Amino acid sequence: MPIFVPPVTDTPVLPAAQVPVEEMDRDEMSALICSITREELKEHIKELLPQLDSIKLDVKHCVEKVTGLETALSGQSDQINKVEDECGELQNICSMLQQENKELKEKTDRLEGYSRRFNIRVFGLNRGVEGDNATEYMSELLKDVFKGQKTLPCQPDVEMAHRIVSKGPGPTPMIARLQCFLAKESILKIAKEENVLEYKGMKLKIFPDLTTETARKRAQCKGRSVILVFSSLLLTLQSKGVLLPPTGQMK
Numbered sequence: 001m002p003i004f005v006p007p008v009t010d011t012p013v014l015p016a017a018q019v020p021v022e023e024m025d026r027d028e029m030s031a032l033i034c035s036i037t038r039e040e041l042k043e044h045i046k047e048l049l050p051q052l053d054s055i056k057l058d059v060k061h062c063v064e065k066v067t068g069l070e071t072a073l074s075g076q077s078d079q080i081n082k083v084e085d086e087c088g089e090l091q092n093i094c095s096m097l098q099q100e101n102k103e104l105k106e107k108t109d110r111l112e113g114y115s116r117r118f119n120i121r122v123f124g125l126n127r128g129v130e131g132d133n134a135t136e137y138m139s140e141l142l143k144d145v146f147k148g149q150k151t152l153p154c155q156p157d158v159e160m161a162h163r164i165v166s167k168g169p170g171p172t173p174m175i176a177r178l179q180c181f182l183a184k185e186s187i188l189k190i191a192k193e194e195n196v197l198e199y200k201g202m203k204l205k206i207f208p209d210l211t212t213e214t215a216r217k218r219a220q221c222k223g224r225s226v227i228l229v230f231s232s233l234l235l236t237l238q239s240k241g242v243l244l245p246p247t248g249q250m251k
Helices: 026-115 134-145 181-194 212-239
Strands: 119-123 158-163 174-178 197-199 202-208
Touching (some): 119 181, 134 158, 134 197
Antiparallel strands (some): 119 202, 197 202
């Protein structure tokens, strides 16, 4: 078998890195570029590895913080649910207390009204006319004003009387508590019929001694009654064919 002997040439074989670029073919050029790129990538990777480790450590810390925040938020959510439950209970308690307060106010108003059943309020008395003894003065006043009234079932004796405290300069009403309930009712009936009673130059008006809440409710009902009466009057006039001016022109 013959032995192959490579031909001997005078031109030395150069490595790819030492071959001039203009003498390289396409494959050699590609191999050179890949080699250079690989070396540069290795260098960049070596430089980036410490930074990558630092980023991994930061990410780990962030994950731990997020986990801690999730745990804290879970605890906060439990506390919020607990507070909401407590708020619901407090609202129920407030509603119950409001209802109890309303019932107590109504009961107190009834009891106060019951304690005022024998009282009357007298308006129109000059300031200081009663002197030092308001009870005695009111007894004499009622006896003089209602003298000869056959409708009074008994004498209008006053058990106690006093002025209503006021900061204003004008005269204030006098509250008198009568001993006889029937006498008090008769006095109110006569005062309502007469409207104004004359006594020593003073024009007196007598009303029942109502509680603040009862007086407020009566005032509301009175305003509604006026509206109802006015509406009823308009309907009656219209039914009879009476022509009425527009509402804006009515005075």
